[in-house]
Amino acid sequence: xxxxxxxxxxxxVGLFSIGGGYAALPLIQAQVVELxxxxxxxxxxxxxxxxxxxxxxxxxxxATFVGTKIAGFPGAIVAxxxxxxxxxxIVLLLYLLxxxxxRLKSVEGILSGLRPAVVGxxxxxxxxxxxxxxxxxxxxxxxxxxxxxxxxxxxxxxxRKWKLNPIAVMLAAGVIGGVAYSVIx
Numbered sequence: 001x002x003x004x005x006x007x008x009x010x011x012x013v014g015l016f017s018i019g020g021g022y023a024a025l026p027l028i029q030a031q032v033v034e035l036x037x038x039x040x041x042x043x044x045x046x047x048x049x050x051x052x053x054x055x056x057x058x059x060x061x062x063a064t065f066v067g068t069k070i071a072g073f074p075g076a077i078v079a080x081x082x083x084x085x086x087x088x089x090i091v092l093l094l095y096l097l098x099x100x101x102x103r104l105k106s107v108e109g110i111l112s113g114l115r116p117a118v119v120g121x122x123x124x125x126x127x128x129x130x131x132x133x134x135x136x137x138x139x140x141x142x143x144x145x146x147x148x149x150x151x152x153x154x155x156x157x158x159x160r161k162w163k164l165n166p167i168a169v170m171l172a173a174g175v176i177g178g179v180a181y182s183v184i185x
Contacts, residue, residue: 002071003078009036010063010082015090019118021058025125028062038070045132053170059083147180 009031017024025048032038032047039047051061060083067079101107133148155169 003075005036006067006070006075006079007082010067010079011086013059013063014083015086017059018114019121021060022125023118023121024059024062026121026128028059028066029125029128032062032066038066041132045129048129049174147177151176 013024013027013031017027029044033041033044047062047065048058050065051058054061060080063079063083064076067075067077069075071078098107133152134144151173155173158164158169159166
């Protein structure tokens, strides 16, 4: 039964996440955190971080990690297949249609209209992650955790000023956070 739930959940994620991996984050959150309760919001944020740091699309990495956590290796396979299957079929069909009708104005208009929606979905997911990072509770209050603020601002400054490798900045932020929070707690 859990395999069927994993497959259907990530089939829905794969079917309705238009715009790429970051656009899928609100859908994954809805399935994993809110609907099934397989993870809390802190675990989900950690899942996103790990999914971004590992090679591959974020939605597929997330499906694999959630499947592993819930039902082991078979769960990882089922969840990943559920996430991949709709995209595979849709991309094949769209490729055939796009190849045939790509010069039509209506097709160009549809693609232009989808771009702002995708940006909005990504911004919503980013805002949720930012709130959880700064307030550590998922709700805005006056008790700001200033260490993440300092790490975020320093990371942006280093990326803009010295054009450092983003992976190196992410690793440094992870090490600083790991050391700082292990000392604090």
